[in-house]
Amino acid sequence: MLRRRTIIIIILAAVGLSIALVLSDRYFNEPAETDLVNQSSVNQQPANLNQQNNALNQNQPAGQQLNILSPLEQSFYNTARNFAERYASFSTDSNFANLEEVKLFSTAAMINQLDQIISQGQQTAGFYGVTSKVLNVNIEELTEESGAGRALVSLQRQETQTDGQTKVFYQNLELYLIKSEDNWLVDRSEWLE
DSSP, X not given: OHHHHHHHXXXXXXXXXXXXXXXXXXXXXXXXXXXXXXXXXXXXXXXXXXXXXXXXXXXXXXXXXXXXXXXXXXXXXXXXXXXXXXXXXXXXXXXXXXXXXXXXXXXXXXXXXXXXXXXXXXTOOSOEXXXXXXEEEEEEEEETTTTEEEEEEEEEEEEEXXXXXXXXXXXXXXXXXXXXXXXXXXXXXXXXX
């Protein structure tokens, strides 16, 4: 009887392990989310990259086309995504540390705007916090020659008040970036309704 249970347990464990390996193998073979993005219009995309995109898109199901980003676009995308998620998530308990963090991704003009937000927010009594998650980054404009671009970032936001009440809502943030040496910096941000 004990031997039969042991054999059944070993067989079930082997089947479970096999299923887990198959599922994890599928997960690791999917393209990384940060390498892909839907784009409205991006200037200055090299011709060979367009050919690569067309070849990849032919293998995709209808309506699920992929756009591979160039190194310039990837750097722009990463800055917009990192800035937006930190900028849009804050808490009065953390003394606006998130806004201090995004100064690394900001021009002097944006740093002034962040300082104004911090000084106005510190006068607030009670707890207030917002956690934001980037859902999508659309590169609206990007030109290498001018070193400037614009991104539209879609966010899911969860607001928590002093009484513990939460509210989930969606909001778009438009970011204007400029290139400074080898880095993209946010020069201006604007919340859209």
